[in-house]
Amino acid sequence: MASVAPSKPDAARRDAARSAAGRAGASWLKRAFFQVHLWIGIGTGLYVILISLSGSAIVFRRELDRALCPGPGQTVACEPPLVTWLAQLHDDLLAGHTGRLVNGVGAILVAMLAIAGLVIWWPGRSSWWRRMSLRRGVGGRRFTLDLHNMLGFWLFVFVFVWALGGIYFGFPDVFNTLADAFKKGDEETAASLAMQESFAILARLHFGRAYGLSIKILWAILGLVPAVLFITGALMWWWRVVRRRHVTR
Numbered sequence: 001m002a003s004v005a006p007s008k009p010d011a012a013r014r015d016a017a018r019s020a021a022g023r024a025g026a027s028w029l030k031r032a033f034f035q036v037h038l039w040i041g042i043g044t045g046l047y048v049i050l051i052s053l054s055g056s057a058i059v060f061r062r063e064l065d066r067a068l069c070p071g072p073g074q075t076v077a078c079e080p081p082l083v084t085w086l087a088q089l090h091d092d093l094l095a096g097h098t099g100r101l102v103n104g105v106g107a108i109l110v111a112m113l114a115i116a117g118l119v120i121w122w123p124g125r126s127s128w129w130r131r132m133s134l135r136r137g138v139g140g141r142r143f144t145l146d147l148h149n150m151l152g153f154w155l156f157v158f159v160f161v162w163a164l165g166g167i168y169f170g171f172p173d174v175f176n177t178l179a180d181a182f183k184k185g186d187e188e189t190a191a192s193l194a195m196q197e198s199f200a201i202l203a204r205l206h207f208g209r210a211y212g213l214s215i216k217i218l219w220a221i222l223g224l225v226p227a228v229l230f231i232t233g234a235l236m237w238w239w240r241v242v243r244r245r246h247v248t249r
Helices: 008-058 061-066 081-092 096-121 140-154 156-170 170-179 190-207 213-222 225-248
Strands: none
Touching: 008 061, 008 081, 008 096, 008 213, 008 225, 061 081, 081 096, 096 140, 096 156, 096 170, 140 156, 140 225, 156 170, 156 190, 170 190
16 A cells, blocks of 8 residues: 655644754753853852963063062063962962862863853854844843853853863873873874874963963953953843842742
8 A cells, every 4th residue: 555645734743843842952951051051150250260360460470570570680580479479379279289180170160161151152043143242232231141142152262272271280190191092102103292292282372471472462361251251140140040039029
């Protein structure tokens, strides 16, 4: 017996059902990533501000050394206590090896925060440009949301690379073991050397001190963006959750 082709209304209904199921699945995934983004952001907010501000300051570590060293015409930079304190605050939270490990964990959380933010940022093909720019003539809440979305998108690569650098500094043995896996016995290979060079580049990109004054200035400015993202995110959370609860009581 020949099979009967489905009617057009039946096919349309099935297509609509599949589309609705796909949207529901995507919506559930975004809600899950939103919770990850929200609670990591709340939990690491003050830490992010601390690392952001101290990191922007020590981009100019050598310049600060020369400016704060007493005596004119020194050829060898000294390290004033203030600069050393800022560097140790950023590198290991003034807690030595333990602080460096904490920084590594914090960097992992920041990387997760950035990835989750990118997932929930994606608006679909129809309105992607709106999420990448600031709209004019909007209120304070909408401006804050747009600013958070725009900075989060355009600076994703920077934040993610900085986070990877923090993970590398916190857990260097893991990265070195990865590079050693490409050796042939005790001999270096092109792959192992490439891995080591990529880690060196990652370290240089983290601090931005190896690429001239213009990059230093850029890194110092962009290094403040994570703090701005936390502040705008905290404001949105306050307006949406905390303030709303007070209003509905």
